[in-house]
Each structure stands twice: as structure tokens, then as C-alpha cells.
Amino acid sequence: MSQTVTLRIYRRDPELDTAPRYQNYQIELTPGLTVLMALYHILENVDKTLAFRSSCRSAVCGSCGMHINGMNRLACETQLAPLGNEVVIEPLPHLPVLKDLVVDMTTFWEKYERVRPYLISLKAPPEKERLQSPEDRKKIDEFIDCILCACCHTSCSTAWWDKEYLGPAALAKMYRFVADSRDEGGIERLKIAAREDGVFRCHTIFNCTEECPKKIPITFGIQEIKKRVLWGKLTGKL
């Protein structure tokens, strides 16, 4: 027996529309149907003006983060069936909308670039690989899984209102290097974290950790940086 679901989709072309509107689409539920595949079905068969981002459709590229029934998720890995008879699909919150579900990511990438998101090494590297123990490698296990989908950043209520705050994604990237035994960015990185727009803007609300599709303990990482910044201040190194 076929079951129909209503997708209630946020629509807006800022050039043409003065305000956003919601448009309803009926879609037949098939086994394994994801939100992303439902969007493609609409784009190809119902409404060719719909705009959304996607690429890998296997939860690794980070393109299709959107706000689905009140939560930021990757559309590609979100099964439609458990979401109920009416599913509300909106763009990631608190970023300017370019069109429909496509948001302007400019500030997101600017914050990523501000944390010096690359391994810093002061010594010349050895001829072969640097040695790193499996235990040290394990310390970055979760944080290297970040796909920069912005689900955390746009769920952070501090980042919503404080446009300068680096936010959880950039800080998770920073922690990925802070915790890497090979990185020598130490004090320079912590200086960035210690600024007014840095880690102390995090009020441990945990939205980022709860909404991360990769289950990265982002709040934990931010507190780890706070600890290091505090220690640096207390010991006069910062």
C-alpha cells in the first residue's frame, strides 16, 4: 500500500521574492527513500526551479546540510519514512539564502580560514614520514572526520547572534591541529583561540555536538582548547 508524505519546502529567490514562502509537494514513500532523493524527484518531475546543494549522496562531501523537521542534518543520509507525514525542509539557519535551500557560505569559509587550518611545522620534515604512535594518532580520530557541512555552525545559538564568533566548525578544525602530535602551531593558534571572538564565546550549549552528522564531540574539543588557553595565560605564555 502506497503512502504519501507532504514535503513542506522553504522557497525564496531574493531577487524576485520579497519574503520566503513554503511550498507543499506530495511524494510517494518508497523503501529507502532519502530526503535528498525526494528533492531530486521534485526537481526532475514536479518543480524544476527548486535549488539545493548535493554531491556524493553518501554522507561524505558535506554539501546537503539542511534544516529538516527542526534539526540540521544531511539530506542524503536522512530517511524520509521516520520523519512523519509532513516534513518541513528549510535551509541551514542564520546564513543568507541565495536561493531556496542554498545558503551563502562565505562567512563560514572565512572563519575556517581564520584558524590557520593547516598543519604548522617549524622544523624541516624528515626524509620519510614523521613517526606518530597509534595512540597519538587516535587523539584526532573524531575531529578529522569533520566534513565542513556547517550543521554545527548553523545550530550554534551564539554564532547566530554574534557574527564575529569563530563558531564550532572552525574551532573543531583548530582542535584537530591542537590535538595532533605533529603540529607545532601551539601558541600562535592559541592566541587566535584566546581572542574575543574565540573559544570563550562558547557557552557549552552543546547544539553543535548534538547536530553533528558525524557525531564529533565538538563541545569537548572547544573546552580542551579553553583549558590550554587558560593554562597558557596562567603560565604567562599567552
Add this chain to the structure above:
Amino acid sequence: MLKHQVLVVGGGLAGLRAAIECAGLGVDVAVLSLLYPVRSHSGAAQGGINAALANMPECKDDSPAKHAYDTVKGADFLADQDAAEILTTDAPARIYEMEHWGVPFSRTPEGKIAQRPFGGAGYPRTCYAADKTGLYILHTFNEQAVKHRVKVYNEWAALALASDGARNHGLVALNLQTGDIAAFAADAVIFATGGLGRVYKRTSNAMQSTGFGMAIAYRAGIPLKDMEFVQFHPTTIIGTNILMTEGARGEGGYLINKDGERFMQRYAPKAMELAPRDIVSRSIQTEINEGRGLPDGGGSVYLDLRHLGREKILERLPGIRDICISFLGIDPIEKPIPIQPGQHYAMGGIDTDKDGATILPGVFAAGECACVSVHGANRLGGNSLLECVVMGQRAGAAAARYVQSVTSAPSEAVVNDALKKTSAEVDALLKSEGKERLVTLRDAMAETMSDKVGIFREEKSLAEAVALLRELRARYRNVGVDAKHRKFNLDLLRTIELGGMLDIAEAIAVGALARKESRGAHSRLDFKTRDDANWLKHTLAYFTPDGARLDYKPVTITKWQPEERKY
């Protein structure tokens, strides 16, 4: 007019590596990418990247020469042996460099880069980072591009080259975010646009893997090489065809038919599940065709990891476990995974030399969109990421040398002409009252390719495919788009891309019809053996409005005479 000395088209592994090389050499370089670079499909590569580092106890006497031999044998002797040696000789330096840049490789107990066994390789040679190797390398390269302040044009679609026939002067591209079409003057353009999987119905590739970069070069008169060689990965999950890494078998996973038999013992008794991909895919398809597939009707067998145990799966294969849970509702710790072969990789591509240069001065290519050829008739797992970083570096360096050697600036007149012509074509498409539509034509193409130009091929169905694809190309001239808006017009973009996909699909089918032998991934039921006397040669497909015109060129044989492949 926007100007750069080098414009790299594509922000995946090969493109970013080329751009980093150019930036390091002080060249003004920019990347133009359909996606934010970290979204590129390189990030979906799971299992690893090959290099004879000899880090594991079992591979103390591994060497680049042995890696080259395995690559050439895996290629069913269609690889150019000098190119394969460059690939494997450059490999260790590229891997160490990536480690120095921060790629979080998994480690041996003594802290070296860990290596795992992969198909068709004599030693555990595949350097890995859990089962997310491509993701981690892609992000690391993006980080290096940021560090080098490489300018990136995010979410731009390349549309056409600006060539005067003797030399290229730039590129025309569509800015998806604004809908504007703009021209770039560039001494050198490097294509690094990835694969063409979406030409097929069942593919592990991303939605954006349309092969459109290949089509742009092809239409500009650059030949496509060995397009009939299409890799079908043995293990993609049933339905969505998302990849299950070869690393799953490298770590000891079994392939099981409906009778519970490890059937690879009948096809490759020594290598078993770790035979090269062409052989394993044919074996699985044979099991399915002969009624030993799973009774789910979708055509599948099991990939069974249960005996590896929870700890090993969580440590080495966490990514594919998550995929199975999200997309199949199956935890591979507890249940076997239903899999089927799916299109995965194009061995063929834009014909280049060993430095990524094409026959058109000022145009280079690297990575999956290119064909050097290092993969010949069948690519070994772990060699594609390697090709991206080795050839990305080489193409970047070659383009930098080229721009320093050119004596005149790109002609703005030529670039403006290309802009006018392309803009007119896009306008015509937007205004077209043609009745044909994207979805109908694309589905017909993808089904034709999967049904008639798939794992097993024969004269009759290939001829039908060529005829059907030519008919679709004719119908495409009458295509229209329904969406007329400017920003993020997916209907327009995908319809433009379909034109290129049809050109490429036809080139694949024409090449496959002509090649009357079985070699590597090209398996003809009517010509079951390899025919070195007549077919030890590369196919070159040249674009004509009526379809591909074929030519051939010799394979470079240096050290290893062709022999029968046994595993």
C-alpha cells in the same frame, strides 16, 4: 575579463595538487570548481593510496619496480610502461609529502604509515587512513591551498575552451551562484574534473561526476583515449550503489553467494577476493547471472565481514559501517552486506603525455578525467588517488613551465569570441521551445550504458547502444529547459551537462564496439580472449558532430612483455 596564468578546472585531489604546485612555483594560479573543493568526489575514496614504502613486515622487499609490474599486469598490459614506472617511482615522495602536510594516515605500532593488502598487488602496499583516505587527503590539500592563498572560484561550471586551433587562450564558465557567464584568459588550463559515472545507471560516483570536463576537451579537438575501458567496482551496496571499499576485502572480508559459498575459489583460487577488480566484478556478475545471487531480485551477493570482529571493523572500516547502517539499516558487525558491481571509474579520458600535456598547447589534464595511460585496461585499487597526486603535481609543474615559456599573452579576442558563442548557445537553450527534456534523455542514456555497455559486452548489443546513443544525441538538439531563473538553475546546468554526457557515452560505446577482443574491464562475450597481435594499442576518439572518429596509437612496452594474467 578575469585573468590567470594557470586556471585549474576542478577542485578535487588532482586539481588542488596541481594548484598547490603552481602556487609553490610562484605562478598566478586559480581553481575553478563546480563544488567547494572539499565537496569533490575524491573525498569519497575510502581504501587507500599505493606506494612501495615497505613499511609492513610482509613487504620488506617491495619496490617501485614491483609496484609498476603489478600495475602493468593489472592493466592487462595496456598501460604505458614508462608512465606506470613514473607513477610508482614518484609515489613514495608524494606520500611522504602528504604526511608532512598533515594527512592523518593510520600508523604501524612503530609509528610509520600503515599499509594494507589490496587487489592485484603482490604486497600490502596501500597506505590508508582508516577507510576515509580520500576524505582526509582532500581536506589536507584544501588546507594547503588555503595556506598557499590559492584563489578559488567556488561553484562555477566550466563550459568551453577558448582555442584558436593552434593554442588555447582561456575558458568560458558559468557562475552558478549568480547565473552569469564569464570568460577567463589563461595561458594554461588544467582539467581535473574527475569521472563520468553518471553516464551509467548504477554508479558509485557523485551526482556531479558527469565527465563534462572530458567533453569540453573532446569538443575542442583533443582526443579521448581508451574510453571503452570502464571499471565496475565489485562491491557497491545494493540500490544506491554507494562504495564498499576494497579495503573490506583487504582486511579479510569474504564474498559469499546464496549457497554460502566463497565463490572466488572458482575464479581466482590464489588471490581469491583480492583478485583485480575486473575479475572480481565479472565473477560476481556470473554468480548473479547463473542464479546464485541473493533472492532479493536486485542482483546481488554478500560481502561478509562478520568474522573480522567488532574491534577490527570499528578501527579499520568505521566509515563503511556507518554507510551500511544509514543506507541499508544493516550493521556489518552482525549481518553480511548485500552488494553488486557498479560503475566506479573511467580508465580512459583526455589523452595526455607523462606530464599531463594534451595535443592542444595550453591544455593539460590530470586525475580521472585524464588518460596518461597508467591504468590501461583495468586500474588497481589504490592507484587512482596516487595518479591524482603524482599527475596533479606533474601537470602543475608542466603548466608552470609552459606559462613561463609562452612568448605572447592569451588573445582576448579569441576568449571574447568563445564567450559570445557559448553565451549564445546557453541563451538558445533557455529560449528553446524544444520538446525533449533532460530526464527522459538521461534515463535512456544511462539505461543503455548499463544494459549494453556494461560488464559483459557483445557485438549486437553494442551496435544497438551506438545507434540508440546517436538517436539520443539527435533528440538532444531539440531539448529545452523549463526553469528560466538565473541563480542556481539546476535544470539548466544539468541539461547542459547532458549534452556532454551523450558525447562521451557515444565515444565509450563506439570504442567498445570496435575493440574485438577481451582485455581488462572490456569483456566481450564474442571475443573472449586478449588479442595482442591486433589490439595491443590505445584507442583515440576524436569528436565529430556525427559521433566519435576512431584512431589508434601504440602502447609503450619497456620491461615487461605481455603475458597471460593469472591470479
